[in-house]
Amino acid sequence: MKAIILSAGQGKRLLPLTAAKPKCLLPFAGRTLLEWQLRTLAVAGVGEAVVVTGFAAADVEAELAGLHLPGLRVRTLFNPFYGVADNIGSCFLAAPEMVGDFLIVNGDTLFEPAVPAALLAQATAPVTVTIDRKDRYDADDMKVCLDREQDGGRRLRAIGKTLPPDSVDGESIGLLLFRDDGGSRFAHAVQAILHEPGGTRHWYLSAIDRLARGGERVEAVSIEGRQWTEVDYPADAERARRLVESWVAAGRFGAMAAE
Numbered sequence: 001m002k003a004i005i006l007s008a009g010q011g012k013r014l015l016p017l018t019a020a021k022p023k024c025l026l027p028f029a030g031r032t033l034l035e036w037q038l039r040t041l042a043v044a045g046v047g048e049a050v051v052v053t054g055f056a057a058a059d060v061e062a063e064l065a066g067l068h069l070p071g072l073r074v075r076t077l078f079n080p081f082y083g084v085a086d087n088i089g090s091c092f093l094a095a096p097e098m099v100g101d102f103l104i105v106n107g108d109t110l111f112e113p114a115v116p117a118a119l120l121a122q123a124t125a126p127v128t129v130t131i132d133r134k135d136r137y138d139a140d141d142m143k144v145c146l147d148r149e150q151d152g153g154r155r156l157r158a159i160g161k162t163l164p165p166d167s168v169d170g171e172s173i174g175l176l177l178f179r180d181d182g183g184s185r186f187a188h189a190v191q192a193i194l195h196e197p198g199g200t201r202h203w204y205l206s207a208i209d210r211l212a213r214g215g216e217r218v219e220a221v222s223i224e225g226r227q228w229t230e231v232d233y234p235a236d237a238e239r240a241r242r243l244v245e246s247w248v249a250a251g252r253f254g255a256m257a258a259e
Helices: 033-043 057-065 087-093 114-122 182-194 205-213 234-249 254-258
Strands: 002-006 048-053 073-078 102-106 109-111 127-132 143-147 155-160 170-178 218-222 228-230
Touching (some): 127 182, 127 205, 182 205
Parallel strands (some): 048 073
Antiparallel strands (some): 102 170, 109 228, 127 170, 143 155, 143 170
């Protein structure tokens, strides 16, 4: 299993923390966000990771060169357009990697190993979006709408930040699984959007929305009760640190936490 980690951005909403380093290199409990992501994926059985770099790419390369992650091969892919395109540009450049079964991981999401394990165990569709549920959703949440009448209520109808509140069934946590021809269908949707005016300003999940609205089989797996967090704003950093420390204390990374 391969994972593609989208880590090209600077993370300007985290300034001043990201003035000189990308958010994937922010430290939490003694390791960077990126290292915790890689360790989590390794625990879940992922054997290869492709890290898409951009802002301060040399620093990310240096960080990866110093890591020792048994059983996990890590490569990088440089996105020179990170400053002028949203993360859909990183997905376009990573399209040759999108063969067979693979994961896409947002570069600002931390999750415990039980999260990808649940996704891998439950997913059955060519494209699967990992979601969580809560009582209220804010404007920045990447919301999902499900068709409760199909595929056990897991069929995705739409995904986006501006869905009508009464249609929202959860939020994407930034972890997707592609199987069979799901990757090629996604890559074609990305390419189609980039051919349109303003296409570079879209999030890559707009391609998932297009697939779902077009009748493609896209499903959701809920990880309710399992822990994760995004690191978007300075206030998120302290919460992320406490969360990672609690995972380490509980032994959720196993021997990987001590490597």
